[in-house]
Amino acid sequence: MTESGLQPWWIVARSEEVTSREPLSVDIGAQPLVLWRDAEGIARALEDRCPHRRAPLSLGCIRDDGWIQCGYHGWSYDGATGRLKQIPNMKGEQRFPPVYKAQAFAIAESGGFVRVCLDPAAAAPAPEVSTMALSGTAHVAIEQAAWIAALYDDPALLIDIRGVRFTPYLMSELREEGGLLVMERSCQWAGLHWPAPFSADFPITVLTRSDPATGRTELPLRDDQFTTLLTAVIAPVPAARGVTAVRWRAEVGRGSGLHGRLLGLGTPFAVREAIDAAALRRSKPSASTHYDDLRARLATSSTPGATAELSRTPVAA
Amino acid sequence: MLDILSRPQDQIDLQHGAAPKPATSLNAVNNWVPHDIVMRDSWFPIAHSYGIGKTPVRRAIYSQPYFVWREGGKAVAAEFHPAEARMREKSIYTDAAGRYPVMEHYGVVWGWFGNPQAADPAHLPSLPFLPPQGGLPKYMTATQRFDCSAPISLENLIDLTHADFLHADVVGDERSDSETIETFYDSETITMVRTLVNKSVAPIMKFFSGIRQPTQNVRQVIRIYLRSHCAIAYGRFEPGDDVPLFHPCTPETRDRTRMEMVMNTSNAGLLFRHIMPMAGYKVSRQDSSMTSPQSPRYMRPTARKDLHSRFDAPGQRYRLLMQDLAARQAGGDFAYRDNVSEDCSDIIGLRKELFRF
Ligand code: FES
Numbered sequence: 001m002t003e004s005g006l007q008p009w010w011i012v013a014r015s016e017e018v019t020s021r022e023p024l025s026v027d028i029g030a031q032p033l034v035l036w037r038d039a040e041g042i043a044r045a046l047e048d049r050c051p052h053r054r055a056p057l058s059l060g061c062i063r064d065d066g067w068i069q070c071g072y073h074g075w076s077y078d079g080a081t082g083r084l085k086q087i088p089n090m091k092g093e094q095r096f097p098p099v100y101k102a103q104a105f106a107i108a109e110s111g112g113f114v115r116v117c118l119d120p121a122a123a124a125p126a127p128e129v130s131t132m133a134l135s136g137t138a139h140v141a142i143e144q145a146a147w148i149a150a151l152y153d154d155p156a157l158l159i160d161i162r163g164v165r166f167t168p169y170l171m172s173e174l175r176e177e178g179g180l181l182v183m184e185r186s187c188q189w190a191g192l193h194w195p196a197p198f199s200a201d202f203p204i205t206v207l208t209r210s211d212p213a214t215g216r217t218e219l220p221l222r223d224d225q226f227t228t229l230l231t232a233v234i235a236p237v238p239a240a241r242g243v244t245a246v247r248w249r250a251e252v253g254r255g256s257g258l259h260g261r262l263l264g265l266g267t268p269f270a271v272r273e274a275i276d277a278a279a280l281r282r283s284k285p286s287a288s289t290h291y292d293d294l295r296a297r298l299a300t301s302s303t304p305g306a307t308a309e310l311s312r313t314p315v316a317a
Numbered sequence: 318m319l320d321i322l323s324r325p326q327d328q329i330d331l332q333h334g335a336a337p338k339p340a341t342s343l344n345a346v347n348n349w350v351p352h353d354i355v356m357r358d359s360w361f362p363i364a365h366s367y368g369i370g371k372t373p374v375r376r377a378i379y380s381q382p383y384f385v386w387r388e389g390g391k392a393v394a395a396e397f398h399p400a401e402a403r404m405r406e407k408s409i410y411t412d413a414a415g416r417y418p419v420m421e422h423y424g425v426v427w428g429w430f431g432n433p434q435a436a437d438p439a440h441l442p443s444l445p446f447l448p449p450q451g452g453l454p455k456y457m458t459a460t461q462r463f464d465c466s467a468p469i470s471l472e473n474l475i476d477l478t479h480a481d482f483l484h485a486d487v488v489g490d491e492r493s494d495s496e497t498i499e500t501f502y503d504s505e506t507i508t509m510v511r512t513l514v515n516k517s518v519a520p521i522m523k524f525f526s527g528i529r530q531p532t533q534n535v536r537q538v539i540r541i542y543l544r545s546h547c548a549i550a551y552g553r554f555e556p557g558d559d560v561p562l563f564h565p566c567t568p569e570t571r572d573r574t575r576m577e578m579v580m581n582t583s584n585a586g587l588l589f590r591h592i593m594p595m596a597g598y599k600v601s602r603q604d605s606s607m608t609s610p611q612s613p614r615y616m617r618p619t620a621r622k623d624l625h626s627r628f629d630a631p632g633q634r635y636r637l638l639m640q641d642l643a644a645r646q647a648g649g650d651f652a653y654r655d656n657v658s659e660d661c662s663d664i665i666g667l668r669k670e671l672f673r674f
């Protein structure tokens with residue numbers, strides 16, 4: 001996945017989405033996965049393909065003992081190893097050769113996110129620091145790379161922060177900072193005011209800090225006193241058929257003014273399910289050009305594995 | 318017990334003394350590509366007799382168009398619609414007039430796909446539980462569609478262990494005292510016999526046949542005519558009824574299947590007789606929920622082998638036989654080495670006294 005050849009950890013689900021009631025089907029690119037929680041409440045990830053007759057395991061069910069059972073002929077698998085545990089009607093003969101298993105993937109859960117690495121032997125990632133209370137999932141009909149490019153060129157096409165209007169003006173252009181790609185964009189409060197092109201100062205900025213391997217982006221919204229009004233973590237993951245699955249979590253900061261208090265009501269953050277495609281094609285690649293350049297430079301200049309390593313490093317808030 | 322390196326176990330080889338030397342490797346059995354298989358020189362069910370009248374209807378076998386109608390009461394099938402402006406060449410599958418060989422038997426219209434010269438009623442599958450001249454009530458028939466390749470649909474059928482999960486609400490769960498599976502085959506057919514002792518009673522029989530006992534002994538037979546993709550599914554339930562089903566899987570395209578179903582419930586009680594054929598509508602959607610996502614995963618070769626249990630011996634034998642037949646056809650050999658029209662009553666264990674025509 002990364003240029004260095006190491007597989008990154010992808011945020012494929014929010015903790016709330018992974019249950020022991022029913023399996024969850026997700027994907028990383030063309031790789032379908034099934035997620036669920038076993039009897040101990042531990043999140044598990046297998047390839048969403050039963051090795052018996054290739055039926056999707058996500059159509060099956062989770063047994064009381066925590067194994068996942070295929071809905072077609074009832075074969076049951078253990079989530080930690082993927083090993084076949086039971087074939088119905090086999091009575092006493094329930095010991096199977098080691099090749100009898102489904103593909104298991106490395107999985108880690110922290111900060112309200114479930115992360116999967118396609119390399120089963122991958123070292124566990126550093127945990128996320130805290131769990132933000134607000135969260136959501138949006139599926140968008142656009143390739144992940146194009147989604148990230150649009151995030152840098154015109155975030156209003158993709159996300160919505162209540163009362164906030166993104167401007168085309170930047171406080172700082174995209175640069176590399178501690179292995180992350182960082183940019184700061186000026187924003188206005190919605191409402192009637194002097195138009196952005198003629199404004200001397202802007203009351204708020206949105207900072208974006210992206211992991212170059214996965215596009216996981218931390219997004220703090222700050223006012224001119226450097227008070228954090230809102231923080232969001234957005235994880236765009238390539239899914240099947242060119243769809244991007246975006247999972248996000250957010251929390252409201254300590255803003256005291258009218259606008260800050262308004263942000264505290266309900267859910268002030270959203271990732272759009274639908275994109276204004278006509279506006280998207282008109283938007284010009286500006287910041288995203290730097291994004292691509294920097295990403296390429298990071299990949300070649302870093303020692304092998306460094307880029308992927310970045311994706312395991314949580315961004316301090 | 319489980320061995321991915323062993324060939325499927327032969328319990329009994331009916332027609333030959335010993336298993337014929339297969340042309341197909343074991344690897345190919347465990348990662349076969351049924352999507353690539355096209356069977357020629359065979360009769361395929363294309364319509365229920367009652368479905369064909371004076372106006373042409375359009376059917377397809379492997380995407381090849383079949384326009385079917387009646388001329389003087391006789392079913393005919395042509396490559397071109399009578400009103401069609403000919404924009405394409407005639408295929409090799411029809412005679413000079415663009416007509417396919419057609420038969421009408423068992424209440425079904427059959428179209429021949431292959432060399433028209435080779436069409437012969439001797440190659441029509443034996444279905445001894447259906448009246449040769451047709452005439453079963455319409456409620457015992459249906460048309461069902463599956464968006465999967467025909468061999469995937471037949472594999473589904475020949476491994477009945479799936480029924481305990483997918484169709485538990487209709488046929489009962491997997492609990493039984495014992496389960497044995499036997500396979501019989503020749504170069505054109507495969508027959509699987511599944512015997513269950515004290516199996517949980519099928520809910521549908523509990524409710525509609527008034528069976529009071531908690532368990533029943535079950536003998537289920539699946540017989541597949543490889544070339545025509547026609548199957549017989551015959552269940553004998555003690556206590557309970559005899560339910561023989563004609564389950565053809567006509568490949569309209571390589572990955573779309575049409576089933577002109579006929580279930581002869583004439584011997585069952587009034588209620589069950591009507592209800593059981595209707596259960597097919599539910600059962601086929603349950604099957605489809607698995608075979609439809611399955612089928613695309615069998616469209617391209619893969620190095621990964623499917624796993625199997627001893628319950629899969631018939632399914633693996635089916636794969637092997639299909640591949641052997643396909644390999645022979647690829648080599649230009651379309652001859653029948655075994656007779657598919659010979660009465661199969663004994664092989665399927667048909668209680669003939671119940672089905673006299
Ligand atoms: S396909 Fe999963 S048990 Fe058969």
Ligand SMILES: [Fe+2]
Nearest residue numbers: 473480483604
């Ligand atoms: Fe079925």
